[in-house]
Amino acid sequence: SQQGEEDPQALSIQEGENATMNCSYKTSINNLQWYRQNSGRGLVHLILIRSNEREKHSGRLRVTLDTSKKSSSLLITASRAADTASYFCATDADRGSTLGRLYFGRGTQLTVWP
Amino acid sequence: DGGITQSPKYLFRKEGQNVTLSCEQNLNHDAMYWYRQDPGQGLRLIYYSQIVNDFQKGDIAEGYSVSREKKESFPLTVTSAQKNPTAFYLCASSIGDPGVAFFGQGTRLTVV
Numbered sequence: 001s002q003q004g005e006e007d008p009q010a011l012s013i014q015e016g017e018n019a020t021m022n023c024s025y026k027t028s029i030n031n032l033q034w035y036r037q038n039s040g041r042g043l044v045h046l047i048l049i050r051s052n053e054r055e056k057h058s059g060r061l062r063v064t065l066d067t068s069k070k071s072s073s074l075l076i077t078a079s080r081a082a083d084t085a086s087y088f089c090a091t092d093a094d095r096g097s098t099l100g101r102l103y104f105g106r107g108t109q110l111t112v113w114p
Numbered sequence: 115d116g117g118i119t120q121s122p123k124y125l126f127r128k129e130g131q132n133v134t135l136s137c138e139q140n141l142n143h144d145a146m147y148w149y150r151q152d153p154g155q156g157l158r159l160i161y162y163s164q165i166v167n168d169f170q171k172g173d174i175a176e177g178y179s180v181s182r183e184k185k186e187s188f189p190l191t192v193t194s195a196q197k198n199p200t201a202f203y204l205c206a207s208s209i210g211d212p213g214v215a216f217f218g219q220g221t222r223l224t225v226v
Contacts, residue, residue: 009154033214042120042204042217043157088156092213102215104149106156 004032004089004105012111019076021108023089024069030092032065033102034074037086046074046087079112086110117141120205120218126226127192127199135190135221137205143216144209146188150174151202151220160203163188192223200225 004025013019023032031050035043049056049065049072056063062075076083086109090102118139127133137146145164149157159172163182177196182188188207192199202222206215 035215040202040220040222042219043206043215044217045214048214090215101147101159101162102213104157106154 004091004103006087006089006105006108008108009106010109010111012113013079014113015080017079017112019079019083019110019112021074021087021110023072023074023105025072025089025091025103026070027093028067032063032072033090034061034063034072035088035090035104037088037107039085043088076110079110081112081114084110084112118205118207118216118218120203120221122221123219125221125223127223128226130194132191132193133223135192135203135205135223137188137190137218138186139188139207139216140186141207141209141216142185143207144185145207145213146182147206147208147215148172148178148180148188148190149204149206151204157204160190199223 004023007022033048034046036046037043047058047063049063060077065072086107088104088107090104121136147162148160151157158174160178161169161172161180163169166185169180169182179191202220204220205218208215
């Protein structure tokens with residue numbers, strides 16, 4: 001399966017600390033995306049990084065991609081209680097045929113304590 | 115407002131019944147998807163459609179059926195053949211490649 005795997009499964013930190021989540025995948029990709037899901041809600045797209053990019057920033061989010069290790073990390077700086085959610089990585093598959101299909105990992109549950 | 119709408123938010127099914135989950139989008143997206151989410155298992159793809167009147171099975175299509183008669187709509191029927199349907203169902207749409215997905219708010223289906 002192409003499915004990505006996030007690590008750790010759960011992360012608990014205090015407000016103001018940084019949170020780092022990792023994602024590993026198995027086959028070559030065109031891009032990797034990170035999504036956020038609040039409890040009982042749909043997923044919201046956070047950031048996309050292409051296979052020829054190594055790092056990308058968006059506000060307090062920093063994503064890195066290492067295609068040689070088939071891994072990515074999502075860093076949330078200066079975390080807030082409102083960042084409490086599940087975070088998923090999603091990859092496409094570099095097969096050139098299945099337009100837009102994404103493979104999701106099982107997610108990291110982030111809890112930020114006030 | 116542009117977006118993707120799922121209904122109902124909560125649905126209860128009796129044993130042996132078929133139920134249909136609605137998904138509508140006004141984003142003019144070509145591709146639409148249905149995912150199932152169980153605790154601790156992430157999202158699993160049930161069916162997807164890249165164009166009207168065409169759809170493909172995902173990883174767990176058994177016991178489910180879909181139709182794509184209009185670009186805006188992609189309803190999912192959970193049939194009585196699905197033995198363990200209790201789950202959170204998410205519909206998504208996307209345009210182009212690499213296919214950033216926009217999700218609805220989900221339908222929680224419970225068998226009673």
